[in-house]
Amino acid sequence: MKVKSYAGSLKLTFLGTRGEVEARSRRHRRHSALLVQCDEARIMIDCGTDWLGRLDAVAPTAIVLTHAHPDHAAGLAEGAPCPVYATKVTWDLIRRFPIDGRRRLPLRRSIMIDGVRFKVFPVEHSVRAPAVGFRVSADDGCFFYVPDVAGIPDAAHALRSINVYIGDGATMKRSMVRRKRRTAIGHAPISSQLDWCEKGNVQRAIFTHCGSPIVRGDARKLNAMLRRIGHQHGVEARFACDGDSLSFADSGYRRW
Structure with missing residues (x-):
């Protein structure tokens, strides 16, 4: 079967930017989810609890999951209006969800989605x-x-020649990483992720999945602090807010 080649211009919309925290604000109200648009494609990455019963407004042509935690997958507990892509281990964890269009994501390989x-x-x-x-x-x-993310084992390959890194905004400088069974778990601070970007020659970074201090904090002061830390690593960095969008055609970033 011939695989469809990709074409068109990418547009990203941050549907939600809040992590699994009780705090909410106008800027960070819903669980982190990203809408990827390209030609007719409307691909939603992650669908947490906040999205349960709200997918009609998004009208996704496909949903792709990073993992099975409730703030990333529980919005599908009553089913999905489109094909859903996830790894085998994620499907095992959400096997009771009444999803008809199940697709398997291959690890360390590429797959065309819409x-x-x-x-x-x-x-x-x-x-x-x-x-x-x-x-x-x-x-x-x-x-x-x-x-x-607590760590990216193959960061050199993952970040090579990308235009922008979109990462974990749980914590600015305080590490939330611990080790279990020789594996790092938790959340790498933004400062560490900017170090990964510097090593990978990534010049732009946006942070979503924001933790309580960022959700509750002063947006102007937090973004100023993030810009300073980013500048130290040679990276233009900012926080995403619900409704923000990024168009790759003109490199434009705007807030709705």
Whole structure:
């Protein structure tokens, strides 16, 4: 069977930017989810509890899951209106969800989803619900999306020649990483992720899946602090807010 080649311009919309925290704000109200648009494709990455019963407004043509934690997958507990892509271990963990269009994500390989290329990278975050990050590409750009991460074992490959890194905004400088069964679990601080970007020559970074201090904090001061830390690593960095969008055609970033 011939695989459809990708074409068109990428547009990203941050549907939600809040992590699994009780805090909410106007800027970070719903669980982190990203809408990837390219031609007719409307691919939703992650679908947490906040999205249960709300998918009609998104109208996704496909849903792709990073892992099985509730803030990333529980919005599918009553089913899905489109095909859903997940790794085998994630499908095992959400096997009771009444989803008809189940698709398997191959680890360390590329897969075309509605004409957009996804390459699947295992990342360190959880032992019970192993996570992946996605290297997503179309004609005019490439980005890496990893909203929950303690470490990226193959960071050199995952981040090579990407236009933007979209990472875990749980904590600015305080490490939330611990080790279990020789595996790092939890959340790498933004400062560490910017170090990964510097080593990979990534010049732009956006942080989603925001933790309580960022959700509750002063946006102006937090973004100023993030810009300073990013500048130390040679990276233009900012926080995403619900409704923000990024167009690869003109490199434009705007807030709705």
